[in-house]
Amino acid sequence: MNITDRLSHGLDAPICLTWELTYGCNLACVHCLSSSGRRDPRELSTDELFAVVEELAAMQVFYVNIGGGEPTLRPDFWDLLDYCVDHKVGVKFSTNGSRITPEIARRLATSDYVDVQISLDGADAATNDAVRGEGSYDVALTAMQRLADAEFGEFKVSVVVTRDNVDQLDDFLALTKRFGAQLRLTRLRPSGRGAEVWDQLHVTDAQQRSLYRWLLDHPTVLTGDSFFHLSALGEPLPGLNLCGAGRVVCLIDPVGDVYACPFVLHEQFKAGSVRASGGFTAVWRESALFTELREPGSAGACTSCGSFDACRGGCMAAKFFTGIPLDGPDPECVHGHGEAALLAGTGARPPVLAGHSHAGRRAGPVAVAIGRRPA
């Protein structure tokens, strides 16, 4: 059995997992996968967070990817970091940078087991702020400078690739080099508020091909295996090239619900709750959803396509939120099968929910906020 098959069948414990600590956020990015903004009154207490850490330590989960919303908004965030490290659970946390003071940067620099990821979606303020809000570029770069000054070492800069920033990849790389950081590119999914902006922001077919070539030319750029659907274009991209959801990774949300991955915050992909009697361990090992995801899947509509072994039918979240059946093609299938499926009208998109977005946001596609500002 090769690595891919072994991992598709699932492991007794995740290798790592995403943990969203809060739905609260001081930004309102147009594509937010978790529709974050307002805290949820039912969020896990500090004691409940610690109990989860103890379970993860017992299962020997190697590390957690902490995010949100903006995780540093929780007053107990720094205690949680320490608790994870003390229990030998590594932490990589994702932040907009607004709470990275020089002192905090110096403190973070002292730990080998904490990794920081600053989110950025444009190589210049205009491009970035159109997605993340006015001033967010400056906040992010200030945080980067502070980490560099504190000699943190290689922190990450994480970019969601969109139609408007895909031409800036060389600029992103130069920016990360300036700060001694590592570049990470991830795929936009039509999840959370991403569903509202998907049509305008997802990369075009031509851009996908150009992105694929760029990734092959820059193998040290991290992707979190986010673009494995592009491996159907030829030489596989570095990484596992498979969907880890429910098999090797999963999501714990701020209220303790466990989902297959952070891009499918939807009842259909909810496996259970850490607050149930068996805790996280029972959900991971026994939930009906994860058991099902670990069954060998059929290629479904992709059976006759020679690329299925390379792309595995693509991303569950991308299919689900564009109304394509899960055994159908990825909406961004490089051979165009996804476009064909969408045109054929295979299914209705799930309704876009407000989630925890700040009140007063305009719902639906927001023409004014998207795209570059006039030069």
Place this chain on the structure above:
Amino acid sequence: MTSYTLHPQVGLRDEKFGALAYHYGNRRLTFLNDDKLVTVVRSLDQHDDVDEALAAAGIPAAQWPAYRVALARLVESEILREHH
């Protein structure tokens, strides 16, 4: 006589197929696909040299070259360190 020890930045976790080793520094994930190999890796500190550990794990001598290659690869990945 070569002897090795597990790198201090590595987490080693038992699995049905053997074990998973994750290196917190270089982010490499290594699959140890064999229970006897895992036994050897876990017992390295108790033996003066590799061959002693291989023998103690009950590995047939004919397979020792392969296990030595496997252990050398683990040293290359920094999962193991040479112990002087």
Place this chain on the structure above:
Amino acid sequence: MTPPAAAAPSDTAETVDDPSVVADADVLADLLVEEISIDGMCGVY
């Protein structure tokens, strides 16, 4: 020392110089150890 019945005919140090034995050792080692460099893997942001 009597070699165990199941052992290869020459299980002393000179086997490592035999190219076919070395090649077999590499092949078997491929089964014993597999490595991959991961960055979160898909499903994590």
